[in-house]
Amino acid sequence: MLDDLAAGQIGFGTVWLLGVSMGLTACTVTCLPFMGTWALGRASGTAEAFRHALVFLAGRVLTYTALAASAGLAGLGLAKALGGTWGNALIGGASIAAGLWLLVRSRRPGCAPKAPAVQPLRFRGKADAAPPFALGAALALTPCTPLASLLALAAQSGSALNGAGYGLAFGLGAAMTPILILVPLAGRLGRELRCGRPWLSRWLVWAAAAVLILLGLRRLLA
Template identity: 55%
Template sequence: MNPPELAALFAPDGQVGLLGALLLGLSMGLTACTITCLPFMGSWVLGRAGGRGEALRHTGAFLIGRMLAYAALGALAGQLGSVLVEILKSDLGNKAIGLASTFAGLWLLAPMLKAKTPAAASRPVVFHRKGTAPQRGCGTARSGAALPPLLLGAALSLTPCAPLGWLLGVSAMTGSATAGLSQGLAFGLGAAVTPLLLVVPLFGSLGQRLTDERDWLTFWLRLAAGGVLIFLGARRFFA
């Protein structure tokens, strides 16, 4: 494909431009996205030990966060132009990732404040009324647990990279928040096609298998995963 054809494919206006954004997002989702995001999401679902189903739901929340963030960035770039590009050239992305990762780590560790020792994490067998889901270990079924993956997805969309720079540049060239929103949404939909949908649930299954009938291990697994997320967050924040 020669340069004029490439230019037409990635034109900032019309359906062809949206196709270019979709394909560029797809190329990123299948490569760099997996490498960058797996340490965060892998640690999260392993520490949760909620099984394949929960891990898949949380991966979905993570990808929704990314899509919403890319759509918002596209709209802001279309409205603000190069101002947003200059803002994102600062360390804003790393700060956001650091905060989101630290929040996820603290979320994992929070139930352990009640179980102050590994022995306290083990609970006797109790009977639950019909329709009431039992909670294992350190509160695996904690309400609202999809929030940290959602925030991680939104924050990691700010990772400085060439595809993001292209998205912001093309969106800024449109001079329209609506057109920029379309570009960002198309890019985010492409980026949502990622091997994370296959790999991350494996971590959830592994965590569940490790903690089955080993409530004491739930404590240490959460401690390790939460510590990793906080370490990754601090490393990003102070980079």
């Protein structure tokens, strides 16, 4: 199938299936350490973690679409550039930024007498969805055979519009991933760990932030 992709002989449906195959396997393995750590550190619960997982996947779909559209115009040079240092640099930067965001944006609530003990830390505003989006957009740059095949097909099309269509189909397929289940479970686990243990909240945030920063540094040094 990959040979047919490179030859430009496969349509949007098969590209979608290629994305599904990646979303069910490599995407989960690559992305869960980042998004699972984010949701666990925030102890966000099921609803927020699911929303952040959707935002994360939206970032991936957008990047796949933009990359394939660019490949339709620029050719295979873009696929080769993915193997360079700038892809890992963007992933590392996004991960480090997410870790720092956890540290900076968390705060202790006021001393309201009836404040529930399960929420000793809070996060401010809908802007907290920005790190998951950035992580999704950056992790879509991870070099792999399916992505290289997608870009080869887009380059064969010779059109930014056709390339964008292939990228969108691939991204929507890759969005069919266990991430949508596993990330909310990580958020719920964080909340359960925190329940009745207000002292644990700060440690969870610090530990999750440290893991994200270390993951980012590892990418930067790769």
